[in-house]
Amino acid sequence: MTTTIGDVAKRAGVSAATVSRVLNGNYPVAEGTRGRVMDAVHDLGYVANAHARALIKSTSGTVGVILHDVADPYFAEIVRGIQQVADETGRLVVLCSSLRDPAREITYIELLRGQRVDAVILTSGFVEDDEFLMALHEQARGLLAQGSQLVVCGQYPVRAAAVVPDNAGGAFRITSHLLALGHRRIAHLAGPSRFSTTQERRRGYEAALSAYGIQPDPALVVSSDFSRDGAYGSCSRLIDSKVAFTAVFAANDMMAVGALAALRERGLEVPRDVSLVGFDDLPISRDLTPPLTTVVVPMCEMGRRAMELAITPPGGQGRIVHLTADVVVRGSTAVFVQPGGADGAGTLQTASGSGAG
């Protein structure tokens, strides 16, 4: 049997109420009594039942986080930020991996609602799906009704506190960087089209192209999931399709890793033959060879901000936090040099031909 407050009370020769007061320290208790109670607590190894407490108090001191997968460094960094604030404020965080399945996310929110979490932070990325959106609205309402709230990381069409990275802006800037380097045939390794993140980053890419008077070429855009292997596959297909390009913009850094592998495997050297950029700036990106030029998404900061919103009562100002996304130039991009003496359109074959170095 687990020891209860009654056991402690008995051993200390006081009432349960007194034990409670000692433990919570919010009422005056005689020094001697306090001592006897603490001794009893210690002797018995007593730890108060948080569920019994949560049943009374309105707050549970717990925040739920729904993400794709902790093993994805992007989310791991966000969780790190969340954890930091949780630690600083004595809260607990419960993690749920949705693997980007909308139905599972709804199920998790409901589960977390049952746990009476103080808030749920949703980070996996919005998926265009009417059924999901409706269910999400319902859950958001339910959360609010029980004195909790929803906080989202990213662009979601819901009334909720949010911290949103500048996906479109970052994509615009990194594409512009490539353009400024002289690249004109810039491929884009996109994510699954149903995600708002995918769309925003693609939009920024196309906007930059247009700003340079370039008509976006659909043949230069290939999709896959957000993973390393997915991008390895889509980049391989792109290369094999013989479409000419001199630079690649991967929708995120993990995908850039896959692209790098695909490029290299086919004898294309980065940045000599092809410039490569990503998005996110994962911790590992600076240690790739070459170090990756990318867009800095302050993931840890995102997590911190999200958690700060989560522990602030809903309603009120400043509940939409916008985060910047600036380019960091490293070694994976270079000025586009006209290969050989030709007209420069079909660069791919030329580059690949001299890629054995």
Place this chain on the structure above:
Amino acid sequence: MTTTIGDVAKRAGVSAATVSRVLNGNYPVAEGTRGRVMDAVHDLGYVANAHARALIKSTSGTVGVILHDVADPYFAEIVRGIQQVADETGRLVVLCSSLRDPAREITYIELLRGQRVDAVILTSGFVEDDEFLMALHEQARGLLAQGSQLVVCGQYPVRAAAVVPDNAGGAFRITSHLLALGHRRIAHLAGPSRFSTTQERRRGYEAALSAYGIQPDPALVVSSDFSRDGAYGSCSRLIDSKVAFTAVFAANDMMAVGALAALRERGLEVPRDVSLVGFDDLPISRDLTPPLTTVVVPMCEMGRRAMELAITPPGGQGRIVHLTADVVVRGSTAVFVQPGGADGAGTLQTASGSGAG
């Protein structure tokens, strides 16, 4: 106000007990009644209070995990495995980052005890410290007393279910690999000495050396924390100390990344000038340049096994799971070739001299 089972009962025109029975589906309820109850549940957006439930049932369906930091890919992979099993069995996992602070770990176990978690999984690595060990014993006992249990990942001197990777064996094998390649001056980038992981891996390293009749040279072992930056620093110091070495065994892959950066910065090319190996086989390791030769620790599997132990009642057989740790040879190691025409002792300077490529 949050809606309770009473509200649902009233709306459906039944008693609270009936609602409970419908929701739990463990007692016969008339079809019509069930329908009315479900309607009421839906209309009200009712979600049962898990705390009230946990107060009655012995199990909370929640498992606590204490780790260093989710943003560390080693732990992220472990958590991934834990999450998988949690998902499969309808459980929730709450994460606590200890940042390897023993005191904080104890505090967390206590906090989780209050939450009446079904088990706590401890993964940050054992620290030699009598006070910590005593407190840990006490907590393990407390956990057991309340019908919960402790599960550890790694070598801990406590009576608890455990999943332990073969640190010493893996280190022995990877060092032997280097030795077989002809290397004799093998440096070791160790972790903080107070961790059992550090000691085990170092022990394997020294055992392999001894097996080859080589007396371990303390000058070849430098310590830092387990991070990329830590190893970058210790490796830099090692190089600057002018101690001769032709291979480096980093205590983990993150540290190998740091070592690679340090080596490269000083004009030492891997594996031409120096062979480099790590430990863990993080997902990124195969994508480094060169791809890292390392020891495969099945981290995700570790997490799965730990979770399986966590959801199995304590006591009984097979509560210590041993995991293998085999070498995977990739591009970061090469046969040691006598540099120049000299006697081959002071390889470092020679190699570095020709390292401009």
Place this chain on the structure above:
DNA sequence: CTGAAAGCGCTAACAA
């Protein structure tokens, strides 16, 4: 300063 008693939301006998 301390104790008695009510009640948080739910489930599990026990009746009906």
Place this chain on the structure above:
DNA sequence: TTGTTAGCGCTTTCAG
């Protein structure tokens, strides 16, 4: 098949 009742372990009035 369903309702009534008694708690689960704790906090919090309300008395004293």
